[in-house]
Amino acid sequence: MTIDSTVIDTPIGPLSVLAGPDGAVRAAGFTPDPATLLPLVHPGLRGDLRPRGDLGPVNRAVVSYLDGDLTAIDPVPVQQHTGGAFMAHAWQVLRDVPAGEPVTYTGFAARAGRPAAVRAAAAACARNAAALFVPCHRVLRTDGTLGGYRWGLQVKTWLLGHERHSDSKPTPAMLPIDATVG
Template sequence: MRDDELVYDIAQTPIGPLLLVASTRGVRRIEFPRNGRVVMPDVGLCRDEARLADAVAQLHAYFAGERLDFDFARDAVGTPFQHDVWNALREIPLGETVSYGELARRLGRPNASRAVGAANGANPLPIVVPCHRVIGSNGNLTGFGGGLPTKRWLLDHERRYAPRPAFALVP
């Protein structure tokens, strides 16, 4: 495989089939289905189940509630600011949400909530880089590439499996 050649595979999930696209360095994109179907955006991609087996297995384990994070190789393409936002997204704990404004403050750019929103929307690795954990300042769910029902499903799923703090019984 050439260094610039991209391959794909499809992961069947409870939220529909996800298209995974990878370079030799790692998974570059995860695409949500549209109208329940995979949309193949790139002409000439070859399917390579072996190259994407680990990523697909980790996604299956996540949806089964057996895995809470991901460690497969990634090759997300973006600007330095986008990467800063995507790294900040990975710091949001499982089952929790933050607003775009709060994420901008965490990045030290309190007036950049719109830019944070744009970078969040450009996230090429949804679920793995949990852009679904960002909500509006009023607490409402806002735009999501997979649709708001999928965003709600993912948040509910994570809340179901998120680690719970241990409570000590006081005599």
């Protein structure tokens, strides 16, 4: 099996994307080297990397998102190995969190139908291989601070700021963004 890979320039740095033969994103992350994403892909979904300059709809969606159409990434198909029904459901719930309206881990667990499963919700974020397309950057600690992010807090801060400021109408219920880790 062959996996197509590309690197897309973004204001916060290069975004590498791996896509399967059907065009579904299997992994994405803010790194200049797509090969570093391969270990994040389940062994059953891995293949030899084939560099491509453009992945068509995936590239167009990212460019549109960066240009302010924050919903452009929503219809891009994603394929990850779930590791169970809760993980698959949690990743879908993450895809339904609107841009500019981050949630806490507690809120994310509740949206996923398991309000007491805050650690499982956090694990879903940590195991997410398809950054941006499954927007785990939209999940914050209960106190509103950033928490962690595989691609660094600067990237998470930028993404949240982009989503907050790309919308013409402010969201009064939005949680404060604080770059401290504690």
